[in-house]
Amino acid sequence: MKRTVGDFLLDRLSQIGVKDILGVPGDYNLQLLIQAERRKDIRFVGTRNELNGGYAADGYSRVNGISALLTTYGVGDLSAINAIAGAYAEYVPIVCITGAPPLNSMYRRRFLHHTTAEGNFEDVMNCYRPFTVAQARIAPQNAVEEIDRVLRACVRKKRPVYLQIPSDITFFEIDVCNEKLSLCQQTSDARQLGAVLERIEEKLAKAKNPSALLGMALDRFGLSDSTQAMIENFNIPFATLSAAQCVLDGDHPQWIGGYSGRSSSDQVKAAIEESDCLFGLNVKFTDSNSSYFTQKIPEDMIDIRPFRTIIGHEVFEGVSAVELLEALSKITPPKKYQNIPAKIAKTENNWVSKGSEKLIQDRFWKRVEKFIKPNDVVVTEAGTSMRGVKILDMPSGITIISQPLWLSIGYSLPALFGSSLAQPNRRQVIFIGDGSFQLTAQEVSSFFEHDLKPIIFLINNRGYTIERAIMGFHSAYNDIPNWNYKQLFEAFSDGKPFFARQVVTEDDFESVLQDAEKASDQLCLIEVMFDPLDIPKAVQSSANMVASFNYGPRGLKELDKNVDD
Incomplete structure (x- = not known):
């Protein structure tokens, strides 16, 4: 049967479980967006920039099983590539689609915008090769075979793939078979x-x-x-x-x-x-x-x-x-093993507010442990937030979204948007530092645009505390400007209501958490004010290992760093 190139790609994306395509419109991908707009099974969801779109696709994929990202050639591709490299490192399947220049212009090596004007149309593809498990430039004569090959690789290998769709071919009709994409995994010998x-x-x-x-x-x-x-x-x-x-x-x-x-x-x-x-x-x-x-x-x-x-x-x-x-799981064990160690009895978490006493990190995380509910999605940022969540006793059904290997700061906020979009009926909670938040803050507007209502714990310690612990407790390079975050959310909200509170003391925190529980119909911003040098012992110990490994004995001596502090 006949199908356009664009519709065939969208059919296949829908078949493998993609309901939303994240990304940013650009002149080389608008024709594919027109085709997506005509459908009911798949929609385009714009993000505030391509890097955020890549992070959002990562978060979406972690709870949905797969996702898709749409960018435009060159400027869009390369803006997103950090996010795609992170997804590659952490085994997150994302179908990266770029609207490429017209096929005839690439064959004729014309000097076009969004290129280096050297007639080289392999450079962007080559940038993506190390961070994707399959790549293809689509033409009418190869569309069916190449789209199916690349999508299979994404599903089977659980890593990103990359498709270039030239802007002049998406409405071309091609012959396609009336069968769904076969995704059967290879069985064992x-x-x-x-x-x-x-x-x-x-x-x-x-x-x-x-x-x-x-x-x-x-x-x-x-x-x-x-x-x-x-x-x-x-x-x-x-x-x-x-x-x-x-x-x-x-x-x-x-x-x-x-x-x-x-x-x-x-x-x-x-x-x-x-x-x-x-x-x-x-x-x-x-x-x-x-x-x-x-x-x-x-x-x-x-x-x-x-x-x-x-x-x-x-x-x-x-x-x-x-x-x-x-x-x-089905064989009969050859013997009964008795080596499960007796669990150390957990101390009951009977956190009680200490009144007007200033809230510190150790006490914050202890109270957070009681706040997390079964089946929550918990998103954490690199730094003190990730280490804080790591030590919590979690209830059943929790999904944790983080980047423990790639550790790109700013990742978590757009990833939260992606996971919230994919599973809007689950409670979604994020812990993010102010330094990381400032990298990708504009994605807050997307939560309001799509009526998503996560709980955002913004750890305001006026800079990069995890990096202070590694090197430079008082160095200016670890400082950041302090924003009025409530006013920022007001600017992004387009007049929609939201819950916003600032926490300084333990009484503040207890009161805010109780109020936040009642405000489940609104996005919640809980800004927690910590001293820049409030560094939990486990975080400092980890930071000392980083410093020792990164700088060596001479570096530590030159920088007057004592890792036993």
């Missing part, structure tokens, strides 16, 4: 699957202290449920790297805590480092999740990755993690 199962059963039969360590993107690869089923079948303890916080419920009885090398609790270190049969689920150690490479992992860890498993020096290619985990 039966003999390889059998071999790795046999090897694992051998290890389990000899083991006394098996355990599991959860890593990156298990939810996005569809491995959360089967991972939990395996852990429960074997009745073994499990720990999580920072990227896996709340991928399984934080109140699961077999969860023993977070693992981060030498910074882990003794109980977690013993369970993971002394395990004689450790299951690693898509584990990737980085500086920030291992306390700077201080992990001590058994060399024969069962390293389960999405499409291969490695045990010591043995590599089992062609093994689907989905099928392997499902099989492991």
Whole structure:
């Protein structure tokens, strides 16, 4: 049957679960936007700039499973590329679509606007190659094959892809088959699957202290449920790297805590480092999740990755993690393991306001722990906010959105817009510092435009406190101008009501939280005023590790930095 190039692309996006295309209009993509406007199954949602659009697409994808970003050639693409690199690093599938110059002009190497006027139309594509798993420039003769190939790669590999759609071809009709895009995952080679199962059963039969360590993107690869089923079948303890916080419920009885090398609790270190049969689920150690490479992992860890498993020096290619985990969840354990450590009794969180006493970070996070509700979406920014959320005891059903690897400041506010757009019926809460907020603040207007009502905790400590802790407690480069945030929200609100309060004391905080609970029909801004040098002990300890690693002994001496402070 006949279909236009643009409609075929939009059909495919709708089929894979994209309901909203985020981004910014530009003269090379307006024709595709006209086609999108005519549809009921998919819509375009504008963001205030392309970088914010990329961050929003990231947040949208983390709760929806996939997203799409539309930019215009050159200036739009390159504005968004930081966000796309972050999505690539953290396994977030985004379909990046750019409206490119007319196909005939690219063939003739014309000097066009939004280019370097050298006739080079490969430069932007080359910028995207390292941060996407598939790329294509669409022409009428390749549209069906290339669009399907690129979208399959996005769905299967859980990373961004990049499509250039020349502005003069979207209304061209092409022949398409009347079938939905096949997204079937490659199944395992039966003999390889059998071999790795046999090897694992051998290890389990000899083991006394098996355990599991959860890593990156298990939810996005569809491995959360089967991972939990395996852990429960074997009745073994499990720990999580920072990227896996709340991928399984934080109140699961077999969860023993977070693992981060030498910074882990003794109980977690013993369970993971002394395990004689450790299951690693898509584990990737980085500086920030291992306390700077201080992990001590058994060399024969069962390293389960999405499409291969490695045990010591043995590599089992062609093994689907989905099928392997499902099989492991059904086999009869060779013995009953008794190595789940007794949980340290939690001290009841009986936070009570200390009246007019100034609120400090440690007390703030303790009260926040009681504020979080089951099934909330919790978005955190790089810095003190991410570290504050990391230590909270979370209820069931929580989704945490953060960038523990890429750590791009300013990410969280547009990501919150994307996640709120994708799941508007869930309560969404963000913790963001003033320094990060000032990078992407204009996206606040999008919440009002689309009647989204998140709760925004703005940590106002007048600068980059996490960087003060690393180096330069009193340095001017860590200072930022103080904004009147309530007035800023008023400017963005277009007259729509919102809840805004400023917190200084503990009584302020308790009163504001109670009032915010009653204001669920409005966007809430809670500005919390902290001293710039109010740095929790765990944050300072982490910052000291950063300084030691980044600057070395000579750098610390030259800068008069004592990491034992």
